[in-house]
Amino acid sequence: MPTSQPSRVHARFEMPAPLRADVRLLGELLGTVLKEYGGQELLDDVEKLRELTIAAHDDDHERADQAAAACEELVSSWDIERADNVARAFTCYFHLTNLAEEFQRVRALREYDTGDAPVRDSLAAAVAEVTAQYGEEEALGLLSGLEFRPVLTAHPTEARRRAVASAIRRISTLLAQRDDSRLGAGELAENERRLLEEIDVLWRTSQIRVTKPGPLDEVRTAMTVFDDTLFQVLPQVYRQLDDQIAGSKAGTQPPRVPAFVRLGSWIGGDRDGNPFVTAAFTQKAMAIQADHVLRALERVCERLGRALTADAETTPPAPGVRRILADARAAYPDLAEDVATRSPGEPHRQVLLLAARKLAATRQRDADFAYANAGELLRELRTVQSSLHAAGAPRQAYGELQHLIWQVETFGFHLAELEVRQHSKVHARALAELRAGGDLSPETEEVLAVFRVMAQIQQRFGPDACRRYVVSFTQSVDDLAAVPELARYALDGRPLALDVVPLFETEDDLRASIGILDQALELEPIQRRLAETDRRFEVMLGYSDSAKDAGPLSATLALYEAQAALAAWAERNSIRLTLFHGRGGALGRGGGPANRAVLAQAPGSVSGRFKLTEQGEVIFARYGDPIIARRHIEQVAAATLLASTPAVEKRTANAAEKFAGLAATMDDAARATYHRLVRSDGFAEWFARVTPVEELGQLPIGSRPARRGLALSSLEDLRAIPWVFAWTQARVNLTGWYGVGAGLEAVGDLDALREAYAQWPLFTVTLDNVEMSLAKTDARIARGYLELGDRPDLAEQVLAEHARTTEWVLKVAGHERLLENRRVLGRAVELRNPYVDALSYLQLRAFRALRTQKLSEGETERLRRLVLLTVNGVAAGLQNTG
Template sequence: MSDKENAPAPTEDRRHARHELPDELRADVRLLGGLLGQVLTESVGPDLLEDVEKLRSLTIAAYSDPSPDAIQAAADLIETFSLERAEEVARAFLCYFHLVNLAEEHHRVRVLRRREAEGATHSDSLEHAVAQLRDEIGDEETARRIQGLEFRPVLTAHPTEARRRAVAAAIRRITELLAARDAVDLGGITLADNTRRLTAEIDALWRTSPLRSSKPSPLDEVRTAMSTFDQTLFEVFPEVYRRFDQLLTGEDAGRVAPVVPPFVRLGTWIGADRDGNPNVTATITRQAAAIANEHVLIALEQVATRLGRSLTLDADTTPPSAELEKLWKAQQVLAEDLTKEIALRSPNEPYRRVLLVIARRIAATLSRNADLAYVKAEDLLADLLVVQGSLVEAGAPRAAYAELQQLIWQVQTFGFHLAEHEIRQHSQVHRETLAEIAEKGADGDLSDRSREVLDVFRAIAAIQKRYGVPAARRYIVSFTTSAEDLANVYELARHALGADAELPVLDVIPLFETFADLEASVDVLDETIKQPAVRERLAATGRRLEVMLGYSDSSKDVGPVSATLALYDAQSRIAQWARRNDITLTLFHGRGGALGRGGGPANRAILAQPPHSVDGRFKLTEQGEVIAARYGHPVIAARHIDQVAAATLLASAPSIEERNAGAAEKFKDMAATMDAASRERFFALVKSPGFPRWFAQVTPQDEVGLLPLGSRPAKRGLSMNSLDDLRAIPWVFAWTQARINLTGWFGLGTALQAIGDPEKLQQAYREWPLFATMIDNVEMSLAKTDERIARRYLALGDREDLSGLVLDEMRLTIEWVLATTGRSRMLADMRVLGRAVQMRSPYVDALSLIQVRALRVLRLDDTRPEEEVARIKRLLLITMNGVAAGLQNTG
């Protein structure tokens, strides 16, 4: 039977299912859009609003009309705009996207709070996960697994956040004003005042340049991450622990010792990841650690002071324990004048006075007052536990396990370092540095880069000495190809600090990125655990080991389908290897925000992992716009952590592991067929002669480097000779901007067609979690593509063969994805995403058409004056910013 005979039947409309907006969200969007229109009229004139409305009407009409003439009318209008007017229109649509995004986030928060108030629970929550585990493995084993739960989000500075910090701040203020309209019954003057302030903030947003004047420095990126810590993470992490503990202890919550461990540990690459980023130096890493230390100590001191002032329990009603009396005496010896002053203000209040001294000691730790400072976070924790123990002994458990417990959790979670700074460097840099040392000696006339490599180890030692070992003990080797690549790190440390010096504690983590590296991973690990330094660390850590997997480069290497299958296979083999070698394994997932970089719902991805590859521990990178989306609002952050923690626990449930193992075995032949077919199709495109040049023609790939997103260059500095050296982020970003999203789906249509049996595909979709997750993620990716717009980008190139290949595969993938899901339209069962795409797509179309115009001028007309070219590039960058905001993902 031919492929054509088995192809799914065509449908009249393969675009998107229609989803109605909730009334409250619709009202918010109408309010904010109306105020933006008022601002545009007041600041520029009614003619700007008229042009915006004309373009908006044409793209909305075209969204429902697939004929070429419909979208051409919008393109014709854009051609009539002057450069100045085109920029104004683009900025107007960009502002609109910011407002729509914040309205959607606000509505999500509104729904989450409403469900909580109604007592509703989610099927993917910790409550449901614990209930299922108890049913399957019993209470005792469930409790043991909860004690071993770990979630390790690692913030990275990958340049995928297109918004300026000033823009983000304005959006936050608008969100607060919008929330105020829900929080109280506003009316009359109060409502009018809120509307006035909203209008003023939208006016400020409109007048704020959407583009940074220069690329942010690594320390700018560090400070951006710190704002997330200050605004949400410091309070949200212990709040999640509290909610989980209430779930487990029920009515006894707050009166008995918590049973939930502080299971979140924050990591960061920001200011520490130097792979291909010459702007990250040893000095920068030290400064990044110092900034983090400052933020966490300020936060801890504020909580301790507030708690000390409120804990006014009298010694007569709540007598201090012998341990608390001993602590107070030690404090008196440490700071006689201070304790006298506090005692005068806190007569007969032993808890208040001890905690106020603790707060002063935290402040002294920040100011580096050696006489009063804590040496390490463990000393602070010990003092807090003495206070807590005394309260329990005195019969005041509610005081012991209320805000004091929150502070204890915060110290346990963040220490004095806030986040674990993880160093990353390319294996080739290590090899070249060692070769130079072998030639010249460690103290010889080394190159600047080699000296910098050695300085990093001195920085690690200094950071560990000042802030504690967890502050900087992980060292990730990107593009690990052999065990020698890991041994090189220890050798470099010895060269840096001297053979007789005490070396810093180092956990060297292999990062397997390419398809070949994933295939060789177990062999490399076999050799790695034979190394003396690794054996020593395994003995010290209870045989704990981390292995990192790269999603983005593997996808760029062999295409999204083959990469997905290869990553699953590698995880399965590594997990089996760890069990054979009695190793407690943590797999570190280098997932990006975009679907082409391993993005998508994290909880579903966790539940599709191979048996024993999770075992209650999950670690992943969080970057760019994903950090803001997942952790920018406390309610959403708490919900995200709840989902991930639930999936991390549930992934090792017997039923889940049996399901995944059984599906992998049942569909292994199907996986092999898809792998071969998709890879052949992917290589037919990317290995075609002239592909890199064509890719740069039909996407804004070259211009990505002009957009000041982050401190990292768009290409690795090791060589600049081919597409292989292009970083995965601009690779994804460029295809996304062109409305093709090729990195998320290319090759899947061919892979599904190679199976050729819709019934078998539908069975796999029902029974094989990995396959179902891949299909759903591709459907989300395809939802943000648009063939009519894509054709206009592809027309910028001179290769009809490659353009045809892309468009044919796009159509083929849509057809076979729908055949696999059994649905007639894209996003039919994804209500929230469907309405988000539906609400934004016509407006994204407008920006895309403006961007195509700018690209066409840059590509085809090199006679324009330099000043005009600069203006066109600025217009291009604004549209790139706007498309990123509209699609809600960049790289």
């Protein structure tokens, strides 16, 4: 039986030598761990399945079919314990491969950033391009209004346990150390011993959480991104661009780059469908955030204060600095004397050391010594900065001190703007009770408590800390009017800065949005808030439910049309509109490269501002490593800047107009094909049988329930995340491509489609994302899942549309094989797929038994555990969940 002969596929996607060496080393060390744990027999079984899955991807179809049959026979021959161990082995392999690939990305980015010219897709390159086209004044004007607002969410799409993630980080650190050319043989040997130790820990750590995380667990997990990455990375992003603009004057003059990133969070504030997020949890979430940022600012003030030893003789303080110190002596004589004694004749240093003490008091709620708000700290820091500049020390004024100022401007004392979200129906029920009078239900009391907590948070940290209230399933102007009315009931006239954000989720809601917003402008609370905010208004667009409702292609076109209509509405009403994109990590939920998505937005819909949700595994993929985080932030910010220029807006508008007829034809055919499937009689029950959606509901990966109802009787009961997650696990990936082939075929004119692919950014991005989704689909394995539903009619619809979509995407893109023009991504997908197959065969084996056999309670429990274990592995292998 052929096993390990390399195919032409693998020859096409050769690994870079350093990555190949890393993967080989980690694989060999994992093999050592497996042999130590389970003997040579376990390692042999893992190797046998690995070789068969590679052979199943041979270009010779007969050989591939034989190998695939051998895979199924092999996994069926194992007892559950052996199947568990093999599944764990492949899951650990993917964790190790993922970290090796991430480190290779870091290597590549470092190599990329070696020349004098701005890096491609960087913010500096975008500013240079705008300057060349429109002049420096226009470029700096656009830059001054730039906003990038990533919003972290707790949606359950991170399948890894925190203990597993910690082990992976330790292994990653050890792997990175091996790149140090100064290490001797002894140090490398010790490094390898420690790698073995940590890989052994990874192997012995359960991949499955025992309990579901609570909302505060999710808050603390997200804080690791702030602590490890964002706090340091964001001032580096600002600094790199400012240095490019300033040239030889870098670090000696006031910065030209504003702090344009504002972090948001739904973690602890999003209560839509999550009964565990209460007002008390929202308050605790903000307390955790504040503690992290105040500690971070305190450490920086202390560090800078100890380093800023400029003497009053060489660097005389301005009156503002002397005033701060005089006020401190009057209010806190003992502390001021202690700081002065430790730093005699160093007034600037004294101010920063006092600031560190005041930040500690703020964190500890010591009202006598605490800052009232972040603005007070900013005023003191700017006073020190201007004093240093006036004293002839501009490098001290605009060096590390400017980094601290940027950090305070970016994070304040609250770290992330905590946003509240609730379903419109919950508000309607609460208002009905309140208007009727009498005793209130606990649910209504909870609704009112949220507004009181928002007011308390604003009182301590300022309005920006918690002022946005997102209304899920906004379907009428009453849904928006309900929020300020509920706030009045809760607060009895006490002040609350409240920005009501409509969330339009389904296709019908998107189409109705303009009428609803026209009526909203007539509401007195909305009018008042517009006057207070220079006519700023925010609208959120839901990618997940619109795609579940209409299919991926029709949802994409509907969202584009909605954005264009909203941009025109904002211009008519002199509104400074921010569109909030509720995107997921998976392609079926608006995922894909964010910078390319920005450049494909409707003209006028960006205007220098881009806001999106960042969820689950995407948070750590984009922000877990400092170098990768910096690159991602720069790419999105650069795209936001360019998308706001007249040239890009005109090109996008012209393309949309030129291909409107083509889009309408595709839309009609794709929608009809999608609805024909999902609206078939018995579809929801069939979906529950052919995917592990029910088992996913048992996977403790997030605090929010997987569905709104008790049983999966219709797709409306199911949340978008498990809808996508389940199809991904079944290797169908239906949510990323279904109906696209029908749409392309309906147009039929290949020249016209290729012209659209070349000229229309939205169509280009859409088709490229579909191609990536198809590359992660495996029709042979998918058929095994689909056959479990006893509905050959539905199974054949799916497989036929997959074949049609693959054929047409390849024709339009001009490719012979999927991802042939995306070397890095293509290599990763092609090399991973056989190993993902190994886990899929194991999952399918357990899945078949659960669906078709009468089992004892113990057998059922063991098989479900195997399913959940393989879920983690497939998610790690495909690097997608929901």
